[in-house]
Amino acid sequence: MNGPFSSLMTFPPARHSALERLAQFVSYAGADYAAHRNSDFGPDRPYSVSRLSPYLRYRLITEAEVVNAVLDQHSFRVAEKFIQEVLWRTYWKGWLELRPEVWLRYEKDVVRLTPLYAHDKTLQAALAGTTGLDGFDHWVRELIETGYLHNHARMWFASIWIFTLKLPWVLGADFFLRHLLDADPASNTLSWRWVGGLQTQGKTYLATKENIARFTGGRFAPEGLALHAEPLVDLPIPDPMPLSTFKPHDPTLRSALLLHPEDLHPESLFDHSFRFEQIYLLNDPSFFWGQRAFDFVSSATDELISGLEEKYRVSVKSINAQDHVGVIDGVKQDNIEQIITPYTTQGLVASWIEKQRHQFESAGLSFVIRRRAWDDAFWPHATKGFFPFKEKIPKLLNRFRSS
Ligand SMILES: Cc1cc2nc3c(=O)[nH]c(=O)nc-3n(C[C@H](O)[C@H](O)[C@H](O)COP(=O)(O)OP(=O)(O)OC[C@H]3O[C@@H](n4cnc5c(N)ncnc54)[C@H](O)[C@@H]3O)c2cc1C
Numbered sequence: 001m002n003g004p005f006s007s008l009m010t011f012p013p014a015r016h017s018a019l020e021r022l023a024q025f026v027s028y029a030g031a032d033y034a035a036h037r038n039s040d041f042g043p044d045r046p047y048s049v050s051r052l053s054p055y056l057r058y059r060l061i062t063e064a065e066v067v068n069a070v071l072d073q074h075s076f077r078v079a080e081k082f083i084q085e086v087l088w089r090t091y092w093k094g095w096l097e098l099r100p101e102v103w104l105r106y107e108k109d110v111v112r113l114t115p116l117y118a119h120d121k122t123l124q125a126a127l128a129g130t131t132g133l134d135g136f137d138h139w140v141r142e143l144i145e146t147g148y149l150h151n152h153a154r155m156w157f158a159s160i161w162i163f164t165l166k167l168p169w170v171l172g173a174d175f176f177l178r179h180l181l182d183a184d185p186a187s188n189t190l191s192w193r194w195v196g197g198l199q200t201q202g203k204t205y206l207a208t209k210e211n212i213a214r215f216t217g218g219r220f221a222p223e224g225l226a227l228h229a230e231p232l233v234d235l236p237i238p239d240p241m242p243l244s245t246f247k248p249h250d251p252t253l254r255s256a257l258l259l260h261p262e263d264l265h266p267e268s269l270f271d272h273s274f275r276f277e278q279i280y281l282l283n284d285p286s287f288f289w290g291q292r293a294f295d296f297v298s299s300a301t302d303e304l305i306s307g308l309e310e311k312y313r314v315s316v317k318s319i320n321a322q323d324h325v326g327v328i329d330g331v332k333q334d335n336i337e338q339i340i341t342p343y344t345t346q347g348l349v350a351s352w353i354e355k356q357r358h359q360f361e362s363a364g365l366s367f368v369i370r371r372r373a374w375d376d377a378f379w380p381h382a383t384k385g386f387f388p389f390k391e392k393i394p395k396l397l398n399r400f401r402s403s
Pocket residue numbers: 037049050051052053054056057085086087088089090092149150151152154155158176180182183184185187188189191192195
């Protein structure tokens with residue numbers, strides 16, 4: 001869509017752009033970030049945050065790289081606020097992996113509620129940005145045109161959606177997933193739940209006119225917002241399940257790497273002990289909720305492919321995610337005996353992998369899933385709230401410091 005924001009807030013779809021953005025941001029990640037991160041002066045004004053989320057989402061750049069770059073310039077104490085925000089992502093990912101039922105419930109609720117609200121006037125006005133609510137209507141357009149909203153704007157938006165417009169939170173979360181470049185099942189679902197009071201029991205987030213005016217530099221001061229935020233009610237939170245474990249790869253087998261949009265930096269996941277005879281790249285619009293995110297990842301993989309061909313000295317073949325049988329035939333023709341793939345978290349790619357894994361195994365191929373050391377270290381601690389998780393961060397981070 002072309003609109004007033006379309007030239008702003010661009011996210012060049014490439015790992016090298018993420019690294020440049022990180023390099024520019026690092027000096028700001030200490031006291032400046034802590035002081036200004038809540039301010040959102042608009043997409044055309046100097047940024048108070050890193051805008052790394054679309055790159056982190058698909059792991060074009062990893063959490064470990066970002067945190068290490070920051071700790072190379074700042075002490076943990078000075079950069080604590082920024083590091084904690086990066087670890088919020090890790091925490092939400094882990095929390096949902098330990099409770100996949102919460103994602104499955106969300107998916108079912110979207111399917112159930114969408115037809116029920118098909119003719120709802122309030123929903124139509126919200127999606128079109130014609131509610132008349134100052135700020136809210138602007139964020140609708142900004143989100144649709146840029147694929148991004150500042151964290152504070154996301155919080156105000158979700159709060160107004162739930163408590164002022166009284167719309168179901170899952171439909172708001174679905175709207176975000178369809179437009180955000182960084183659309184992520186864990187961060188999105190659990191943040192919406194957090195605003196609605198489902199995540200921390202009894203604790204909601206209420207957007208106020210004064211807070212919005214203060215942190216937007218007076219750009220918006222919406223009248224008529226809800227004055228109370230009664231926590232939403234839902235089924236109880238399931239107990240955390242143990243994380244799945246996987247067999248190690250067999251170095252004697254002819255192996256192929258199966259790369260997918262959940263983790264696009266294989267160089268940091270597979271050390272020199274891995275040899276690949278072939279790399280398969282899996283990408284498909286059905287892995288995304290919105291076209292914009294699909295386009296972003298598709299462009300980012302162009303740069304990735306040439307880099308991988310050079311590094312691993314093999315060709316990278318695109319595979320058609322819709323043709324499940326053809327995928328197996330192609331792999332067999334390449335004389336591959338073992339498929340190795342990065343772990344997929346709850347979401348659309350995970351469903352594909354789970355289905356295909358059985359087919360690979362039925363066809364006599366070994367299928368190996370590899371999870372990152374970062375996730376293995378942090379996720380098991382996402383059993384309770386963020387506060388006890390936060391306490392463990394400094395000690396766990398030491399494992400990922402190279403010096
Ligand atoms: C209702 C709602 C929905 C959200 N949906 C998503 C989503 O779909 N995908 C997504 O990546 N984030 C989501 N967030 C979290 C957060 O808003 C974005 O990660 C952040 O705005 C990205 O901007 P940034 O990269 O400039 O962040 P920075 O402030 O520079 O933070 C650096 C990195 O830390 C992580 N991070 C920062 N804040 C949070 C947070 N509150 N929760 C989780 N991770 C965080 C992100 O990976 C981010 O790139 C949501 C928040 C809310 C309130």
